[in-house]
Each structure stands twice: as structure tokens, then as C-alpha cells.
Amino acid sequence: MKTILKGRLKEVIIDTEGPVIIIGESINPTRRKKLVSTLQEGNFDFVLELAESQIRAGADVLDVNVGFPGVDDVKLLPETVRRLQERFDVPLCLDSPNPRAIEAALKAAVGKCLINSVNGEEASLKNLLPLAKEYGAAIIGLCMDDDGITHDPEKRVLIAEKIIERAVKTGIKREDVVIDPLAMAVSADPNACLVTLETIRLIHQKLGHNITQGASNISFGLPDRESLNSAFMTLAIYNGLTCPIANPEKITAAVRATDLVLGRDDYAVRFVEYFQSRQ
Ligand code: THG
Numbered sequence: 001m002k003t004i005l006k007g008r009l010k011e012v013i014i015d016t017e018g019p020v021i022i023i024g025e026s027i028n029p030t031r032r033k034k035l036v037s038t039l040q041e042g043n044f045d046f047v048l049e050l051a052e053s054q055i056r057a058g059a060d061v062l063d064v065n066v067g068f069p070g071v072d073d074v075k076l077l078p079e080t081v082r083r084l085q086e087r088f089d090v091p092l093c094l095d096s097p098n099p100r101a102i103e104a105a106l107k108a109a110v111g112k113c114l115i116n117s118v119n120g121e122e123a124s125l126k127n128l129l130p131l132a133k134e135y136g137a138a139i140i141g142l143c144m145d146d147d148g149i150t151h152d153p154e155k156r157v158l159i160a161e162k163i164i165e166r167a168v169k170t171g172i173k174r175e176d177v178v179i180d181p182l183a184m185a186v187s188a189d190p191n192a193c194l195v196t197l198e199t200i201r202l203i204h205q206k207l208g209h210n211i212t213q214g215a216s217n218i219s220f221g222l223p224d225r226e227s228l229n230s231a232f233m234t235l236a237i238y239n240g241l242t243c244p245i246a247n248p249e250k251i252t253a254a255v256r257a258t259d260l261v262l263g264r265d266d267y268a269v270r271f272v273e274y275f276q277s278r279q
Contacts, residue, residue: 001015001016001174001175001208001209001210002014002015002016002175003015003138003175003176003178003210003243004112004138005061005091005111005112005113005114005138006091006111006112007085007088007089007090007091007092007110007111008085008089008110008111009089010089010090010091011091012060012061012090012091014178014210014242014243015210015242016204016208016209016210016240016242018242018264019259019264019265019270020237020241020242020243020244020255020258020259020264021060021061021242021243022058022059022060022061022243022244022246022248022251022252022255023059023060023061023062023063023093023114023212023243023244023245023246024051024054024055024057024059024061024062024063024245024246024247024248025063025214025215025216025245025246025247026050026053026054026247026249027047027050027051027054027062027063027064027065027066027080028063028065028095029065029066029067029068034046035047035050035066036068036071039066039071039076039080040071044079044080044083047066047080047083047084048083048084048087051084051087051088051090052087052088053249054247054248054249055088055090057248057249057252058248058252058255058256058274059090059248060090060091061090061091061092061093061114061243062084062088062090062091062092062093063092063093063095063116063245064077064080064081064084064092064093064094064095064105065095065096065116066080066096067095067096067097067098067101073096073098073101074098074100074101074104075104076101077094077096077101077102077104077105078101078104078105078107078108078109079108081094081105081108081109082108085109085110085111091111091112091113091114092109092111092113092114093113093114093115093116093140093245094106094109094113094114094115094116094137095116095117096116099127099128099131102115102128102131103131106131106134106135106137107135112136112137112138113135113137113138114137114138114139114140114178115128115131115132115137115138115139115140116140116245117139117140117141117142117180118132118139118140118141118142118163118167119141119142119143119144119145119159119163120141120142120143120144120145120146120159120162120163121144121145121146122146125163125166129166129167129170129172130170132167132170132172132176133170133171133172137176138176138177138178139163139167139172139176139177139178140178140179140180140212141160141163141164141167141177141178141179141180142163142180142182143156143157143159143160143179143180143181143182143199144159144182145159145162149182149184151189151191151195152195153181153195153198153199153202154202156181156182156195156199156202157199157202157203157206157207160179160181160203160207160209161207163177163179164177164179164207164209174209175209175210177209178209178210178211178212178243179203179207179209179210179211179212180211180212180213180214181196181199181200181203181211181213182196182199182213183196183213183214183215183217183218183232183236184196184217184218185217185218185219185220185221186218186219186222186228187219187220187221187222188221192218193218193232193235196213196218196236197235197236197239200213200236200239200240200241201239201240203240204239204240205240210242210243211240211241211242211243212241212242212243212244212245213236213241213244213245214244214245214246215229215232215233215236215244215245215246215251216229216246216247218232219232226250229246229247229250229251229254230250230251230253230254233246233251233254233255233258234254234257234258237255237258237259237262238258238262252274253274253278256270256271256274257271259271
């Protein structure tokens, strides 16, 4: 299955049969005080710097999240989108819990964005699916609903199926629904990663959709996050993860290595290119 995203000119194909697509996570105020303070001053230099360094490190798509307490993201999200698209041609993943901010950003954006995210709650489906249809966007379908978060992989798959069904009914193409199985901190729950890995395996086998996840979520609260994230990333890709939201400056090496090991990088071209670009 192929999900196509677009920037101004550039097209990115997320393909269940192809190499992994990296969605850069770093435009996110979590743990980045400087992003908050510069945006509050109306200064976009740092956000553009973050975009550039992520693209250089291997990001194919950029997640854009500018939500923090006290900010009007209905204004700030579209403005950030405009500034990024003036300079860069990668497709964008619009990350906000606020449907009004998502709509304003869709209006400002050119190309075909990924909405992050729609979940199985009635309110979320009702607010966001018509927007995705109207603006021709793809969506991330998050495996939680009005009953909250389940730890049963089979139930997460049922929620994914519900979101896909409702999206298709709204007129969105099946392949434009990318599923997020939910990745959570393993420091809080020893089974968290196993539940996510099993959900990925089931979604890949039963539904065949593209799969994303916040790949750095699992290591919150632990030292040496890089090693943990890389270990989990490799296992998740083997099970069917195709487009992680991650820090490319830390994860691209593991992603390129895993693609090569899994026979998705003929003659190691991408692996060697990446190695050379880092010299
Ligand atoms: N699913 C979807 N969207 C999401 C998430 C998800 N968006 C937000 C979040 N989760 C993914 N984004 C981040 C961004 C930053 C970090 C974690 C998740 C983070 N970064 C570390 C830092 O900046 O210090 C670096 C981590 C590393 O060592 O690589 O903590 O789950 N759909």
C-alpha cells in the first residue's frame, strides 16, 4: 500500500514494501525551551534551523507541533507552516490536538499534508475526517477511542479498523490512513513495547496499512535513550512500521541499517550514501 504526501513540488511515497520514511520529530516544544521562547518572540530562525538540520540528517517529512500553554496555535501553526514551506519542499505532518489549528494550517499549506492525528473518539472523527476530505490530506489514525487506551493489541486493531472504515465512508482513500499503534514509555509499563510491537504486527498482517509511531516516546525517563530507541526501532520496522516520527539525527543510522538487513536497499546504496554524508 502506498501513501503519497507532497510538498510544493516534492513527493514522498510511504510504501509498505519500500524503505522506511522518517518523519522528523524535533519541531516540538517538549524539552525544547528555545523553540518556545523564540516562537513567542515571533522569531522563526530556530524553527527553520531545526528543519534544516533534520532534513540534512535524513528526514523525509517534518512533524510540526508548536503547541504549548498560552500560545494561540490557530495563528502560530499556519504561520510556522508558511515559513517552513517558503524555504523547504518536504511534506509536512501537522501535529495538534486542536482541530481549528489543523484547519488553519491546512488552509495555509501547499501540497498534501499528513494530519496528526485522528483517533477513534466520536468527536475526533466528526471534526477531522471532513477536513481531511476537504483539503485532500492524509491522516494518522491513533489506536485509542472514547474508552481511552487499551493494552490489548486486538482491541487496538479494532479501533484502527473503525477509523479506516469511517475515513473511507467520508470519501478519504484507504491508503491515506496511516495507523499509529501507540508507543508508550517502557519505564512506566514493562509490557508497553511488546503491546506496541504486537499491534504493529497485527495491523501489518490484517490491514496492510502504513504504520507510524512516536518512536522516542518509549524511552521517556530513562538514560541512553538513543540505544533504547534504536533497539525498538529495528524490531518495530521488522514487524511493519514504515514511517516513524523520530529524531533523524539519532535514528537514521539504525533505520538505514535495518532497511539494508531486510533487503530493502539493493547493493547498500542508501546505507553507503548515508555513511558518506556523515563523514
Ligand atoms: N504519535 C503521533 N504523534 C506524536 C507522538 C506519537 N507527536 C508527538 C510525539 N508523540 C512524537 N514527538 C516527540 C518529539 C520529541 C521527543 C519525543 C517525541 C523527545 N525527544 C528527545 C529530546 O528532544 O530530547 C530526543 C529523543 C532521542 O534521544 O532521540 O523526547 O506518539 N502520531
